[in-house]
Amino acid sequence: MSKNLSFIPPRLKPWQALTALMVVGVIVLSSGADKSSIQTNLFSIQPAIAQRITPGDVWQQVYQQLPNLPRENKYISKENGKVAENNTLVNRLIKYHIYTKGRAPIYRLDWKLTLADYLGANEIIYDTSYPGNDSLRENPLEGDRKAISRLTRSQRDALVQVLVNIFNPTSQNTLSPNSNTTANPSTSTTPQPPQRGGAELLK
Structure with a gap:
């Protein structure tokens, strides 16, 4: 053995x-x-986009393409006691979308979910974490909610499309001609596929 x-x-x-x-x-x-x-x-794709485009640049481009959107920029700065004209509705919307919620800025559905938050149809927006709460004397959340709720569906669609076009310029090849013209309620957009989740409540 x-x-x-x-x-x-x-x-x-x-x-x-x-x-x-x-x-x-x-x-x-x-x-x-x-x-x-x-x-x-x-x-590294998303950080690259964030480095290339900043919210401070985007909100100005949005108002250039959609001049009829409410600015909601009459709030007083805590720092200097003056009107914070650059602290606009779209500026805060973008910061909430990207930094507070961590949503991608290149997808229509993500922006629709963010708008659904403002309309009370998706996730809760907390006062303490809302952009502007720490820099403005009055928390702009309630005013921003009302401003978004007053927009028509076509205006919201146009806003979403412009944001996507800015953050993802390649999308303009097929979608931008119908959404970058005006911010009037009659603005038409390219037909969109059915949305899921809270975005359906935007209808």
Whole structure:
């Protein structure tokens, strides 16, 4: 028995197994590195967009394309006691969407969900975390809710489309001609697919 057992190690099978394990290890390590690099590239897309476009730039472009949108910029600054003219409805809407809720700025559905928040049809907007609460003497949330609720459906659609076009310029190739003209209630937009969730309540 002992002679038979002592004869097993010289066989090639253990070495073959060891070689196979080494090969598998190399494959796993290399594939793991590839997945990591792929994930890094994917997760870097959104920060790249954020670095290229800032909310301060976007809200001005929105009002240039939709001049009839309410500005809601008569609030007094806590810092200097003057009217904060640059603290607009769209500025706060963008900050709430991107920073407070962490939603992507390049998708129509995400913007519709944000508008649904303002209309009380989706998620709760908390006073303490709403943009402007820490910098303005009066929290603008209630006024912003009323301003959004007064918009017609076509105006909301136009606002959503303009925001998507600005953050994702490639979308303008097919969608912008119908949504970047005016902010009038009669503004028509490209037919959209049925939305799900809270966005359906925007109808």
